[in-house]
Amino acid sequence: MTTPVVPAVPLDVAGMTSAERARLPLSLDVVKAAAEQHGVCTRPVLREVVDLDTGEVRIVGIRCNSTQESKCPACAERNRRSRMAQCREGWHLDHEPVAERHAPTVDQVELVTYRSDLTAEYRRAVAEGAIDQVEDLREGIREADADLKREGVRGNLPNVERSGRPAPTRSTRRRQNAPNLPRRKVAKRTVGREFAGKYRPSTFITLTLDSYGKVGPDGAPVAPDTYDYRRAARDAVHFASLVDRWWQNLRRVVGWDVQYFGTVEPQRRIAPHVHFAVRGSIPHKVVRQVTAATYLQVWWPQHDRMIYGGDRLPVWDMRTKGFVDPDTEQPLTAWADAVANLDTPAHVVEFGRQVHSKGILGGTEESGRHIGYLTKYLTKSVTEVVEQDASPGLADHADRLAAELAVTPCSERCAVWLLYGVQPKGVTSKTTPGHCKGKAHRRDTLGLPGRRVLVSRRWSGKTLAEHKADRATFVREALAAAGIAKPDSDRTRLQWGPVRPGDPHAPSRAELLMHMIAQRLAWQAEYQQAQAVLVHLRPPEPNLSATSPVAA
DSSP, rough: OOOOOOOOOOSTTTTHHHHHHHHHHOOHHHHHHHHHHHOSSSSSEEEEEEEETTOOOOEEEEOOOOOTTOOHHHHHHHHHHHHHHHHHHHHHHHOOOOOOOOOOOHHHHHHHHHHHHHHHHHHHHHHHTTTHHHHHHHHHHHHHHHHHHHHOOOOOOOOSSOOSSOOOOOOOOTTTTTTOOOOOOBOOOOSOOOTTTTTTOOOEEEEEEOOOOOOOOTTTTTTTGGHHHHHHHHHHTHHHHHHHHHHHHHHHHSBHHHHHHHHEEOOSSOOEEEEEESOOOOOHHHHHHHHOOEEEEEEOOOSOOSSTTTBBBEEEEETEEEEEEETTTBBBBEHHTTTTSSOOEEEEEEEEEEEEEEEEEETSSSHHHHHHHTTTTTTHHHHHHTTOOOHHHHHHHHHHHHHHHHSSOOOOOOGGGGGGTEEOOOOOOTTTTTTTOOOSTTTTTTTTTSEEEOOOSSSSSSHHHHHHHHHHHHHHHHHHHTTTOOOOOTTEEEEEEEEEEOOOOOOOOOHHHHHHHHHHHHHHHHHHHHHHHHHHSOOOOOOSSSSTTTOO
């Protein structure tokens, strides 16, 4: 949160009592307020930089790049503006963004060949029982996979450890109570149609979850005891997967690769909803049809009744390398056994009936207004959005939902499964029953795990880092065009590393912030000077209005 700046009032410090002087701001607080006022990061990270050419060693501060205003207002606002630029650039494109994959390189092909040989040798060693070779080959395979990632290969290669049990198959037949959808082959194009030879409208869509009980104007349930908190918590945990399924269905219905930029936000009732800027025009009837027909079945073990809790929790058994019942010492049900013969899904997630869609023309004031609406809450956590004007009833509602989320499994590896007598995937002796570090259980997320921004792969043809780099390149080119020379920006000769604790050369936080403020002011002055020079050099545009001297 931004530190408020109090108007200047003459102070008689000498005549103050000790209690009055104790209420005066500390020097660091004043420095932080100045940093926030000038858009400087207030939580810089110290890094040691070595110039490999000259041997010079410096300690510098780099931005923390936080996305939360409560942690660093300057970095949060900088990230929000980068997201706004990303949204604006991809929303109304009239050409296909470049998103072609590069051809495999010679080194990548050789590494895959080498990895294939190692896999074959590993399988042979396992079959022959050559235990002394198995571990060495497994380590070689791990190193080959790491080399492939460093070479720029995306995705994972097949695991050499074959599972002893095949994954359970699920029916792909649609539910009888779900309407059918027409299905088309999805074309590779991402740009929407053009109308009347000059209009290329796009779409703004809002999707919400179903109702769990009647709520009042403040978002708090009218009858909290009958409000379905269990379904609300489960829907929030699986909301992102439901949104992915919606996009799959929409693309199959319209027949082209629809691209989107979306943000996930909490409604006043704390249920998540999502706003999407969609490239291309999609009829509202189609949006409603796809929404009504989209659902997600969660094929997990039933988790309606907890078996353990309080002081009675499963315990780790060194012999079986798993958790056992504290009384009978019987092993808990393994995950593979728990999901092997499921007849019905543990939960089904669907969207609510409230669906909003609207056509938007690019370059209009309405377009810019909706971009600001999309990114309005990006710098705030879910809890901050909810509690900024929360009533006592809404605060109690948030507490009840948080309590339900604490006992709602968030993934196949969630430690909460142990409370239901199921041993999750990847369990170890360090796992604490009922305590999962997943974001879904945190008080500041209230069930909205994962990313708050959802961007399709071919939205603008660039990553967020590339959008930030474009802005930096624009500023450097503007300075160069105005004749303002900047130091050599070649970073390949710089070696970066952490600062050792207790380093006597490390500046204090106040000193570092004051240096960054001065640097920021100098950069702003240079950029303003460059803008003034460029405006002076740019030829004036002809004014052909009826009242101009040229027209006369």
